[in-house]
Amino acid sequence: MSKFSKKRGKASPAISTASLPDIIFMLLFFFMVVTVLRESELLVQVNTPQATELTKLEEKSLVNYIYIGRPTAKYVDIYGTSPRIQLADKFASEADIPLFIANFRQGVPENRRSSITSSLRVDGEVTMGIVQDVKTALRKAGQVKVNYSAKKRAGDL
Amino acid sequence: MARTRTRDRMNNEVNAGSMADIAFLLLIFFLVTTTILEDKGILVRLPPWSDEEPDIAKLKTRNVYSVLVNAQNQLLVRGEPKEVRDLREDTKEFILNPQRRDDLSESPRKAIISLKNDRGTSYETYLEVYNELRAAYSEIWDEQSNRQYGMDYESLPIANKRALRADFPLIISEAEPTNFGEE
Numbered sequence: 269m270s271k272f273s274k275k276r277g278k279a280s281p282a283i284s285t286a287s288l289p290d291i292i293f294m295l296l297f298f299f300m301v302v303t304v305l306r307e308s309e310l311l312v313q314v315n316t317p318q319a320t321e322l323t324k325l326e327e328k329s330l331v332n333y334i335y336i337g338r339p340t341a342k343y344v345d346i347y348g349t350s351p352r353i354q355l356a357d358k359f360a361s362e363a364d365i366p367l368f369i370a371n372f373r374q375g376v377p378e379n380r381r382s383s384i385t386s387s388l389r390v391d392g393e394v395t396m397g398i399v400q401d402v403k404t405a406l407r408k409a410g411q412v413k414v415n416y417s418a419k420k421r422a423g424d425l
Numbered sequence: 426m427a428r429t430r431t432r433d434r435m436n437n438e439v440n441a442g443s444m445a446d447i448a449f450l451l452l453i454f455f456l457v458t459t460t461i462l463e464d465k466g467i468l469v470r471l472p473p474w475s476d477e478e479p480d481i482a483k484l485k486t487r488n489v490y491s492v493l494v495n496a497q498n499q500l501l502v503r504g505e506p507k508e509v510r511d512l513r514e515d516t517k518e519f520i521l522n523p524q525r526r527d528d529l530s531e532s533p534r535k536a537i538i539s540l541k542n543d544r545g546t547s548y549e550t551y552l553e554v555y556n557e558l559r560a561a562y563s564e565i566w567d568e569q570s571n572r573q574y575g576m577d578y579e580s581l582p583i584a585n586k587r588a589l590r591a592d593f594p595l596i597i598s599e600a601e602p603t604n605f606g607e608e
Binding site: 285288289292293295296299300302303316317319320321322323324325331336385387388389390391392393394395396397399400403404406407408410412413414415416417418419420 | 442444445448449451452455456458459463464465466467468469470471472473474496542543544545546547548549551552553555556559560563601602604
């Protein structure tokens with residue numbers, strides 16, 4: 269009995285908040301590290317279609333992106349409204365793809381080059397013609413691992 | 426007097442109480458701007474480039490499941506119009522051929538899917554169709570894996586996955602599109 273009462277009498281110190289900043293900083297650093305500030309500004313509108321058979325792309329450093337879509341409102345005056353290809357942060361044509369792929373390969377260690385993936389981020393409204401041209405260009409450039417970027421579809425068709 | 430007062434103040438500790446607030450502010454900023462950008466999609470391996478078209482005419486017609494998607498986004502499957510939503514079941518029936526019909530594939534190993542589209546086909550439809558064909562195969566793999574090993578395809582060891590994929594190979598042959606409806 270006496271033991272209990274003693275304990276209760278003694279303790280009610282305020283919880284020290286001194287370590288709170290440290291905890292918050294830890295969270296902060298976590299978010300700073302995982303944050304990817306958009307790697308390239310989009311010049312074309314891309315609204316990827318939905319699909320169910322999705323795979324997640326694992327290594328970011330082995331993925332290059334090819335965007336296809338209609339130019340955004342800002343660029344309609346210069347580039348018109350027909351679908352365009354965007355490589356890195358410039359408008360391009362399929363003739364630029366081999367160079368783009370070759371440049372990307374340069375930056376990847378030799379033993380990893382076979383697992384380079386090209387992610388095609390294509391707007392759903394675009395017709396297959398331009399996509400086909402890009403695919404042909406990729407095949408000619410020897411880049412056969414391709415990802416059709418898509419969003420998760422929840423329900424049935 | 427004044428001097429001692431300042432000195433006294435210097436000895437005070439910096440108040441760290443607001444540190445948490447500052448950190449919170451930064452935290453919230455990063456929370457808001459973070460888009461944990463994850464890229465998902467349908468991973469495919471394109472055939473390496475060769476100047477000749479692959480010749481599927483040599484194959485028996487019963488083993489080829491031809492899917493045509495035209496510029497109006499309509500489907501023609503083995504000569505008959507079809508809806509995308511029926512494609513998955515139909516493909517599965519073609520591959521497995523449970524009733525041993527003689528117009529469906531001889532065996533899953535010999536089954537080939539031939540996909541052809543117009544240049545005017547919308548990408549969305551193309552991907553939908555491609556997705557359904559993929560889905561048909563992954564459903565087959567799942568069913569077979571459950572039957573043979575009693576677990577889902579995803580949780581199988583790699584060797585078993587390979588064996589299963591060799592028995593039910595996913596072959597989608599894509600022909601050069603025809604020049605219809607290009608904008």
